[in-house]
Amino acid sequence: MQHVWQIADAVTHGELTAEAACEASLRAIAARDPEVSAFITVSGEYAREQARAVDKKRARGEALGRLAGVPVAVKDALVTRGVVTTCGSKLLAGYVPPYDATVVQRLLAEDAVIVGKANMDEFAMGSSTEHSAFFPTKNPWDRARTPGGSSGGSAAAVASGMVPAAIGSDTGGSVRQPASFTGTVGVKPTYGRVSRYGLVAFASSLDQVGPIANDVRGAARLLDVISGACAHDMTSLREPPTATEALAHGKVNGLRLGVPAEYFADGLSAEVRTSIDQALAALTEMGAALVPIAMPHTALAVATYYVIAPAEASSNLSRFDGVRFGVRAKGRSSLGELISATRALGFGAEVKRRILLGTFVLSSGYYDAYYGRALAARRLIAKDFEDAFTSIDAIVSPVAPTAAWKLGELADDPLAMYLSDAYTIPASLAGLPALSVPVAPTPSGLPVGLHIVCRAGDEGALLSIAAAVETRYPPRLAEGA
């Protein structure tokens, strides 16, 4: 297994060419992706051009970027100039964007090589990547199981060794839960830390782009590259990029880690609990103190999320009308008919469900009852975190109540799938940075992630604690990778 920083160092020092690193990644994709289905688009020629440009830059004696020659997969929710971007939807099948997302610009500016666009649940709505309009992605650890979602393609590409790192997006857990299910490191930064410009909008007050990598240091380097203020995103924090890689040294001695009882209650599987308890014991051996805390509004989180996120989605997705981009229903005589027929044709079942749910909670007579109260509940959940952080440095818990479930297992039970995000949603509602770092797998070998949440803006502490965990649970790839 090669890590992000190892490839970048080797390319920078002339021990490896970017072209060779790119070809190795494309070979791994050709060998493994037919089984895993992590990519919607493999951009071979586009990647080779970038790799050759990096090698030429070095040959000219120019300094190379922090991701020199590193092959990266990008979730298909981020637009890439000249490379098809579908967001997992038939509605955008064949759409070639005319510009790069800010995150993509920043990856390329640091000499990364984008090898393809990763599969995802349609418009990032889902927790299993089964809601992709094209095909489900399989978990590289057990191909009968889901890799999680919605950034399942990004996580599976990393876990199977096709790329050392990928970009995902996280609205209610869509980076952290797939990272947990695939044994990778996935970071959801503080809301506003990473630009959303060029990220196809799902729920704008929650969406945040984040890295998934095969080790903590790689995730830190990617975060440091993609973060920072952006003039095209008015919600981006007016702060310099993070500098977490230097802080990822793994010291937890003297830290107070809050353990919320609400995250260890009914619904948490015994095998996940065992893995998490072992990890917490390891953290105490390293000098951290575990502090029992209460997060009394946790039980409201999923309900709150499923008012706010669909409400925002129903508004954001109104832009898909078959006029300016995407597919269009044929043979319609009026504009209204054209728009309606295009949306009926292009959106999948889960997206329709959420648009209607959002339309319901925003409609006359229900707005105050549902949306107004959900906003109040969101503030109560955020206050739980504020109160907790007066006496602790970070909150630790499982990422998800179970390890990866079997493909199809929750397909007919949307509410059960929604509830599987119960531990990741609260930090999203509060806009806080959080990550998943691998701990001991289940007895049957399925990965399990530890969830860490820190204060707003404190990604350094987040990565530092994760690095400490990693010293006990070294990075592993799925068998055969």
Added chain:
Amino acid sequence: MITRDEILHLGKLASLPLAEPEIAALSKDLGIILGHVEHVLTVSAAASAPGAAHGAGSLDALRADTVTPGLSHEDALAAAPETADGGFSVPTFVSG
């Protein structure tokens, strides 16, 4: 439970016509989901001080009004399903 008529009304509001099998499935699924979502009805809208739930909402979102190049006309039209006379082509929507 959410009725068939309510589903059809929401579909109309969302410009999302629904086929018969979808209506039945959505009526069942949305009923179950709303059953859970109703937990928020236990919260008083006045239960917390108004304001954003996270820090980014308190930012001053204004910046200097500087003109910068945007998408070219060609690029903006390039992904449109149909174009005519240098614009997006749609069916007639104003008569007379």
